[in-house]
Amino acid sequence: MNSPAPWVTPVGVDVLDCSELRRLVQRPWFLRFAYAPEELAHAETLGAGRLLEFLAGRFAAKEAVLKVLGVGFLQGVAPREIYVQHTSHGAPVVHLRGRAAQLAPSSVSVSITHKQNVVAAVAIGLPPEAGAVAADGRRAEREESRAVSPPNDNTTTTTRQDNRDEQAPETTAFLRVRIGEEEAHYGGGLVDGARILRLFGDLVTEITIRTDGDEGLLSQYTDLRFTAPVKPGDYIETRGRLVRRTRLRRVVELQAHKVLGARPGAGASAAAVLDSPQLVCTATATTVVPHRRPAAAAAPDHVAEET
Numbered sequence: 001m002n003s004p005a006p007w008v009t010p011v012g013v014d015v016l017d018c019s020e021l022r023r024l025v026q027r028p029w030f031l032r033f034a035y036a037p038e039e040l041a042h043a044e045t046l047g048a049g050r051l052l053e054f055l056a057g058r059f060a061a062k063e064a065v066l067k068v069l070g071v072g073f074l075q076g077v078a079p080r081e082i083y084v085q086h087t088s089h090g091a092p093v094v095h096l097r098g099r100a101a102q103l104a105p106s107s108v109s110v111s112i113t114h115k116q117n118v119v120a121a122v123a124i125g126l127p128p129e130a131g132a133v134a135a136d137g138r139r140a141e142r143e144e145s146r147a148v149s150p151p152n153d154n155t156t157t158t159t160r161q162d163n164r165d166e167q168a169p170e171t172t173a174f175l176r177v178r179i180g181e182e183e184a185h186y187g188g189g190l191v192d193g194a195r196i197l198r199l200f201g202d203l204v205t206e207i208t209i210r211t212d213g214d215e216g217l218l219s220q221y222t223d224l225r226f227t228a229p230v231k232p233g234d235y236i237e238t239r240g241r242l243v244r245r246t247r248l249r250r251v252v253e254l255q256a257h258k259v260l261g262a263r264p265g266a267g268a269s270a271a272a273v274l275d276s277p278q279l280v281c282t283a284t285a286t287t288v289v290p291h292r293r294p295a296a297a298a299a300p301d302h303v304a305e306e307t
Contacts, residue, residue: 010125012067018056018117025055028275034059036083036097037277041255044279045227057112057119058084064110064123065094069103077103084110094123171242173206175199176259181232189264191230196238196281197221200254203240204285208250211242216250216287224283233262233271236280248288256281 024030031040039058046054062079071077081100085093094108107126112119177199185192201218208216230236237257244251257277263270 009127010068010070012064012123013121014060014063014067015118015120016056016060016063018052018119021056021059022052025052031276032080034062034079036080036095038083038085040276041257041279041282042086045225045282053114053119057114057121060119060121061092061094061110061112061123064121065096065100065108068108068123068125069100071103084112171207171211173203173210173240175202175238177236177238179230179232179234179236184232189231191232191234193226193281196226196230196236196256197283199236199238199256200240200281200283200285203238203254204250204252204287207240207242207252208287208289211245211250212289214289216289218285218287219249220286222284222286224281226281228258228278228280230258230280231262233264234258235260237277240285243284248291250287250289252285252287254281254283254285255279 024034035043035055035058043051043054059079061084062082065082066072066077066079069077077100078098081096081098083095083097085095087093092110092112094110096108108123109126110121110123112121179191179195183191183195200221204218205215208214235258237259238254239256240252240254242250243253256279258274258280259277260271260273261278263272
């Protein structure tokens, strides 16, 4: 009887000086080749001082992950297929797509560190059982954190249950619209931010219909930020992603990008495709869905006959 081959943990390390990327990140083709759309969207929200550090750190992480996968930089895996997301606490989380996902072990963990102009990243490939244990550990840690948090005196049992995270499936929604001339409200032909928020509302509604069969009731926007003007003739792409769900609430991350822009200076009907989508707005929305109780068990015959 042959025993299974022992697991050999693949490790990848990369060190990078930020100045090595300074010119490359100014070229749209390189950004589209090296970074996932979500990474580029986040980069657009950063100031000039933080931008290069962020892009260099993500690039070093991609190089380290490629070494875990056992392939070189130009050997069939595009760096943009390695998406390094950050959690609400700033910890990097690796998502693999395309060919990168086909080559990967069950899970890849990565760490990024910065010191002055130098960034370093370490990636480790985890065996299937370790990946599952790590995921369970993260869930347990979140549950323990919620359990030991002192409740407010006015907090009821129902409220605590409502705040308990449920497993959120990957649910997304997408809209692309052209902004019409009639939607300009300000000097210079600017479109008000409420137009983008209406698109965001439609995304949230679609997501709750998909997850709950109900439109829900939008209760709040948080982290709302307008980052670029919108004008008539622009084509706006909006995307929503369900990131958290509790018993009654659904939390959706939202982004709007300009992908085509009007060019009134070049002609009355002139327009152009942007080299890279321009982030115009981000927000997080919370919507409330009605609590649906399980159907009551069938009553005994003599009870059912009563009116």
